[in-house]
Amino acid sequence: MAGRITALVMPKWGLEMREGRVAGWLVEEGARLEVGTPVIDVETDKISNAVEAPDPGLLRRKVARDGEMLPVKALLGVLAEADVPDAEVDAFVAAYEVPPADDAGEDEGPAYAWAEVDGIRVRYARRGPPAGVPVLFLHGYGGDLGNWLFNLDAVAAVAPVIALDLPGHGQSDARLPGASLADFAAFVAAFLAKIGVDRVHVVGHSMGGAIGAQLALDHPARVVSLALIDAAGLGAEINGDYTGGFARATSRRELKPVVEQLFADPTLASRRMVEDLLRYKRVDGVGALLDALQGTLFPNGRQADTPGLRLGESDAPLLVVWGAQDRVIPAAHAAQAPRRALVEVLQGAGHMAMMEKPGEVNTLLKRHIGA
Template sequence: MAGQITPLVMPKWGLEMREGTVAGWLVGEGTRIEVGTPVIDVETDKISNAVEAPDPGLLRRQVAKNGERRPVKALLGVLAEAEVPDAEIDAYIAAYEVPAAGDEAGEAGPAYDWAEVDGIRVRYARRGPDTGVPVLFLHGYGGDLGNWLFNLDALSAAAPVIALDLPGHGQSDARLPGTSLADLSAFVAAFLAKIGVDRVHLVGHSMGGAIGAQLALDHPERVASLALINPAGLGPEINGDYTRGFARASSRRELKPVVEQLFATPAMASRQMVDDLLKYKRVDGVGELLDALQGALFAAGRQADLPALRLAERGLPLLVVWGAQDRVIPAAHAGNAPPWATVQVLEGAGHMAMMEKASEVNALLKRHIGA
């Protein structure tokens, strides 16, 4: 029976998610769906997204109803072919038990770890197997490791993953090792040494992409491959109104329209997302730190350093992914990637392509790292 029935379950998006609300079914019972088909919209306190079909089949049951709040891994629906009797499906639903937290590999233990590097305390997370070259995720300007909430679990199934709150970001100390890409990449190299990691597949978003490219130039022995998502460092232009606005906004009214520029669909900038960013920005020293960082790296709408243009010096495996509707850094910069790079521009995504097109980005990352 289990081989003929596929459960649709409440996903775990990010390290802190415990439950989600069914916002609405996108397909009706009896609909044939393919792998990756969006089936049901789910809302969390942080963000909304669609649950996609893990396997092909017929949607035989909508178990969860609109508006219901259910824990992670709770049964939402059932896929099965027409020849599977209704009685077997009823029995499967009746017998289904939500796995206890920590039952799955990589979910036991604390959600976060901490390290002190050059006097700066930083937060990071580790997931996945104990062997293999880890995948290190670096977020962008004003972000944190939560920006990878749709990506960490997907990648940790096959490789160890590490996600870092860069200095001055997230829950790391509100201090910087310096405001240049060289300063920040040197800090990342020191962080890897501190936690005993010699070499990583580096995935960098926006400013994190430029830091990753700088790390590949300055410490090539540390970087096995590089994946850049909507990165800085491949062209001179950047939306200065966004970077200045983010640094200086001090109220919901000021910050919300700035954050909306990150997404092709502005509604993805949820109330909780804006509130969380305001809370972060009100930590002592963060506003000044962000202003100093954007002034050093992105003054007057121009990028001060373009390390990704110099990656030809290294020739390492390179993936470049961009949201076609990026309003922060032009997607046209993808055309500046080295000729051997794999380049993918995704329609329907803005600056946060790894959140807006998570399935496509995860598939690209798996192929890139696997190769």
């Protein structure tokens, strides 16, 4: 019976998500769905997003109710073709049980690991199959590995993944290996050596994209392929009001309008997101290191270095993804990528394209890595 029916379930977005609230259905029962069709909006304590159809079919049952708080893997709805009898659908709903949170297939091992590299302790996470070339995710300025909450599990379905809190970010030590892109690239290479990984597919967002480009130039044997998402390093222009405002903000009132610039839809800058960023910024040493990074990488509202423009020297396959409404780094920089790059500009997304258009970004990443 299960082979004829697809369960639409509460997703697990990020390593710490345990439940989500149903914000509203986007389609009616009986609607024909294709893979990737947005079906239902779900809110977490960090962000809201649409759950997409995992398979084609008809939406035969809405099980979850608007406003309901449900655990990860809870049944939201049922997809099946018209030739599946109603009684079979009803029996599937009645028999469905939410897998336990510690189900062996859900989380293998601890959520996070730690490594000390050149005297700096950094947090990272590993997911996915044990074999294959890992995909290394590098976040941007002021971010952390949680920026990939919509992407890690999707990519881990086809390859091992590693997500890192860069030095001075997230829960890693509030220390820098140096403030230049070359310093960070050398640190990432040393980190990979520390955890016993020789080669990776690199996925970098914003500053993390520039670090990934620098890694491909300075340590080419480490980089199998490179995917840049709204990346720094492909042009000189950058929104200095954002980088400077982020470094200077000390209150929610100051930080919220800055964070809103990250998204095409400013309402995605949730209260929890702003509070988490304020908590990070209040860690001893973080203010000084953000100032140091901004002064070195983005002085006077310009990008000091553009390693992405030198990627013609690299043989690594290159994917460039940009949000068309990016207000931090102009989407026009995508056209400045090397001619061999596959370039995709996504409408309706800003600087956080991997969070705003996760389905499209994940499809592009899996295709790029598989190729």
